[in-house]
Amino acid sequence: MKLLPIIKKKNSPTIIAGPxxxxxxxxxxxxxxxxxxxxxxxxxxxxxxxxRTRPGHFExxxxxxxxxxxxVKQATHLPTTIEVATAKHVELALKYEVDILxxxxxxxxxxxxxxxxxxxxxxxxxxxxxxxxxxPDLGLWMGAIERFYKSGLQQIAAVxxxxxxxxxxxxxxxxxxxxxxxxxxxxxxxxxxxDPSHIxxxxxxxxxxxxxxxxxxxxxxxxxxxxxxxxxxxxAQQQVTPEQLDHILSELKVPLKELSNPNEQRTLDLLRENxxxxxxxxxxxxxxxxxxxxxxxxxxxxxxxxxxxxxxxGSLLDSRVKTGKHLGLSERFLKKYLEALHQExxxxxxxxxxxx
Ligand code: PEP
Ligand code: MN
Numbered sequence: 001m002k003l004l005p006i007i008k009k010k011n012s013p014t015i016i017a018g019p020x021x022x023x024x025x026x027x028x029x030x031x032x033x034x035x036x037x038x039x040x041x042x043x044x045x046x047x048x049x050x051x052r053t054r055p056g057h058f059e060x061x062x063x064x065x066x067x068x069x070x071x072v073k074q075a076t077h078l079p080t081t082i083e084v085a086t087a088k089h090v091e092l093a094l095k096y097e098v099d100i101l102x103x104x105x106x107x108x109x110x111x112x113x114x115x116x117x118x119x120x121x122x123x124x125x126x127x128x129x130x131x132x133x134x135x136p137d138l139g140l141w142m143g144a145i146e147r148f149y150k151s152g153l154q155q156i157a158a159v160x161x162x163x164x165x166x167x168x169x170x171x172x173x174x175x176x177x178x179x180x181x182x183x184x185x186x187x188x189x190x191x192x193x194x195d196p197s198h199i200x201x202x203x204x205x206x207x208x209x210x211x212x213x214x215x216x217x218x219x220x221x222x223x224x225x226x227x228x229x230x231x232x233x234x235x236a237q238q239q240v241t242p243e244q245l246d247h248i249l250s251e252l253k254v255p256l257k258e259l260s261n262p263n264e265q266r267t268l269d270l271l272r273e274n275x276x277x278x279x280x281x282x283x284x285x286x287x288x289x290x291x292x293x294x295x296x297x298x299x300x301x302x303x304x305x306x307x308x309x310x311x312x313x314g315s316l317l318d319s320r321v322k323t324g325k326h327l328g329l330s331e332r333f334l335k336k337y338l339e340a341l342h343q344e345x346x347x348x349x350x351x352x353x354x355x356x
Pocket of ligand 2: 020021224234235
């Protein structure tokens with residue numbers, strides 16, 4: 001896949017800002033004029049049709065909002081972006097000269113809808129941002145990107161907006177950073193944006209999520225901004241004023257993607273050699289552990305004992321987590337690691353048992 005940047009590359013990350021929804025002409029105009037005056041915003045966003053999880057909430061102003069946005073574009077000279085979910089949305093967006101389209105999370109999840117939009121864009125030269133689906137399904141996210149690519153588009157970027165979860169969390173949508181990192185591994189050329197507004201669901205979390213994204217080499221941010229956030233018709237809690245956005249952006253540190261000084265590179269290389277050696281030792285230990293596990297499997301086979309011994313697993317987990325925590329490792333990491341190890345042991349023992 002040969003992908004191109006969404007807008008002309010500059011040295012700093014690309015900032016997309018604007019209200020969750022266009023509500024009134026005044027609200028959109030004032031918010032966007034204030035944003036343009038900051039000088040740090042590259043693209044203006046606004047939701048025209050809102051895909052609400054449940055009916056009865058504000059579903060967007062529709063076509064009239066596109067007229068307002070066109071006026072905003074003329075006044076600010078900034079490119080605009082809106083969410084499209086159907087071929088009709090695409091047709092209207094093009095009619096009113098929207099510069100960049102984005103596909104929302106609930107749309108990315110549905111290949112029929114994505115294909116409808118991609119087909120409507122055949123032969124059209126416009127950048128598209130693809131938000132991740134609500135579930136942590138990398139294939140579905142990539143599939144949507146591939147559909148646009150197959151339609152002839154090359155300016156395609158991905159927007160990480162977090163993932164739904166039934167578990168309690170400080171986040172509205174859990175970041176699960178490993179998923180966008182895996183996407184970047186599959187598609188190294190793709191520009192990756194972070195949407196800290198929808199990940200956090202709360203304006204107080206935006207700065208820290210955005211900083212984390214920068215540490216992970218994200219190429220830009222999409223941040224919901226409203227002249228009067230508390231009075232917003234959608235996503236009020238997570239929107240910030242243009243002034244607050246300015247403050248957030250000014251506090252963010254943008255790390256370098258690579259080193260320019262060869263001496264510093266040497267220091268880093270030495271540290272990495274250490275890591276490599278430790279990883280090799282860990283792998284060897286893991287293999288030894290699996291060997292013992294297989295022997296236990298043979299013993300269980302001989303004695304017709306089930307593989308899973310709940311009590312043993314329970315006490316092993318408790319004791320290792322306790323020791324690990326004492327050594328300064330986090331409980332979350334220890335549990336993940338031990339569960340993966342245990343599952344792998346079970347698989348090995350199952351293999352032993354299924355061999356006659
Ligand atoms: C939005 O950007 O306002 C939006 C609806 O986001 P998402 O598709 O990520 O839920
Ligand atoms: Mn929103």
